[in-house]
Amino acid sequence: MVKTKKVSTQDQAATGRLDSSLRGIIGYTMKRATNILQADAAQVLEEFGLRITTFSALVVICDHPDVTQSQIAAALNMERSNTVLIIDALEQAGLIGRHRVPTDRRSYALRATLEGMKIRNAAVRALAEREEVILHDLTREERAALLALLGKIASRS
Amino acid sequence: MVKTKKVSTQDQAATGRLDSSLRGIIGYTMKRATNILQADAAQVLEEFGLRITTFSALVVICDHPDVTQSQIAAALNMERSNTVLIIDALEQAGLIGRHRVPTDRRSYALRATLEGMKIRNAAVRALAEREEVILHDLTREERAALLALLGKIASRS
DNA sequence: AGTTATTAGCTATAATTCATAACTATTATT
DNA sequence: AATAATAGTTATGAATTATAGCTAATAACT
Numbered sequence: 001m002v003k004t005k006k007v008s009t010q011d012q013a014a015t016g017r018l019d020s021s022l023r024g025i026i027g028y029t030m031k032r033a034t035n036i037l038q039a040d041a042a043q044v045l046e047e048f049g050l051r052i053t054t055f056s057a058l059v060v061i062c063d064h065p066d067v068t069q070s071q072i073a074a075a076l077n078m079e080r081s082n083t084v085l086i087i088d089a090l091e092q093a094g095l096i097g098r099h100r101v102p103t104d105r106r107s108y109a110l111r112a113t114l115e116g117m118k119i120r121n122a123a124v125r126a127l128a129e130r131e132e133v134i135l136h137d138l139t140r141e142e143r144a145a146l147l148a149l150l151g152k153i154a155s156r157s
Numbered sequence: 158m159v160k161t162k163k164v165s166t167q168d169q170a171a172t173g174r175l176d177s178s179l180r181g182i183i184g185y186t187m188k189r190a191t192n193i194l195q196a197d198a199a200q201v202l203e204e205f206g207l208r209i210t211t212f213s214a215l216v217v218i219c220d221h222p223d224v225t226q227s228q229i230a231a232a233l234n235m236e237r238s239n240t241v242l243i244i245d246a247l248e249q250a251g252l253i254g255r256h257r258v259p260t261d262r263r264s265y266a267l268r269a270t271l272e273g274m275k276i277r278n279a280a281v282r283a284l285a286e287r288e289e290v291i292l293h294d295l296t297r298e299e300r301a302a303l304l305a306l307l308g309k310i311a312s313r314s
Numbered sequence: 315a316g317t318t319a320t321t322a323g324c325t326a327t328a329a330t331t332c333a334t335a336a337c338t339a340t341t342a343t344t
Numbered sequence: 345a346a347t348a349a350t351a352g353t354t355a356t357g358a359a360t361t362a363t364a365g366c367t368a369a370t371a372a373c374t
Binding site for chain 1: 174175176177178179180181182183184185186187188189190191192193194195197198213216217220221224228229231232233234281284285288291292294295299300302303304306307308309310311313314
Binding site: 107 | 339
């Protein structure tokens with residue numbers, strides 16, 4: 001994956017990266033950092049048969065039994081319609097179940113299975129470990145500070 | 158005195174966030190933060206007739222006259238094929254020009270026009286101002302720290 | 315030299331992700 | 345009872361990103 005491209009132009013070594021002034025923009029650099037973490041997370045989750053979206057939904061369901069698909073959509077900032085296939089996948093994998101709720105027959109009460117709980121726990125642990133590895137050049141305090149700062153921004157949605 | 162009352166999951170679902178345990182994952186929270194900043198940036202750049210990708214390419218071209226499309230692709234971490242339409246858009250907007258280079262007739266030497274330079278400067282300034290606004294609840298030091306931490310992660314690509 | 319390999323830009327297209335609209339069935343509101 | 349609103353679903357569109365292959369030009373190699 002890592003390209004060791006031979007730099008043919010003259011002044012590249014002097015100027016460094018071609019996007020150096022973009023790197024001063026928080027949004028730009030954050031996007032690049034996100035891409036790296038997302039690719040890594042996807043790789044980790046693949047070993048559990050999960051994608052990032054299915055994993056996220058699984059966590060919400062485990063943490064909040066009897067949650068509905070609409071609530072998941074709102075929590076994960078996605079469209080209701082796009083939750084359907086995600087929940088389908090989790091159900092077909094035997095990780096969650098759609099349960100009818102007698103008081104409202106429009107919605108499903110989603111609940112994780114025992115297997116779903118186990119997968120969730122293992123995946124969360126694996127992700128945390130992987131983040132430790134990939135962020136090894138940040139101290140524990142720096143990682144905490146980073147998360148706090150990101151949390152402030154992300155708290156707007 | 159601090160009350161440490163234990164809340165049931167039902168109550169948490171009613172009051173708190175449903176994705177609270179996901180928010181402890183840096184990659185997840187960073188993704189959410191990125192979405193906010195990206196949407197904001199897209200809105201700002203729209204006023205200049207730019208999209209995020211065209212803006213990014215424009216900045217690289219302004220900073221590095223006679224850069225090639227392949228170099229832009231490498232710098233912005235995108236596929237060569239996807240640069241074509243981006244450069245087309247910039248050229249048709251009169252912001253850059255494709256210039257032939259006598260020593261290598263395969264590639265173009267991309268150079269910004271005067272108008273391109275002006276748009277770039279205005280867009281960069283507008284973006285910076287907008288980031289100040291949207292990140293107003295972070296101190297200058299916090300924003301600097303955030304950028305530094307993100308830069309460490311993003312430096313891997 | 316001549317052959318081969320590599321590179322730059324380009325086109326077309328596939329795969330993904332994400333958003334929108336409309337439908338059915340239920341439930342809530344008036 | 346009539347109407348509106350909601351949950352899940354389906355189909356589809358738009359936008360982004362990735363992949364494969366092509367031509368022309370250059371580089372590398374024997």
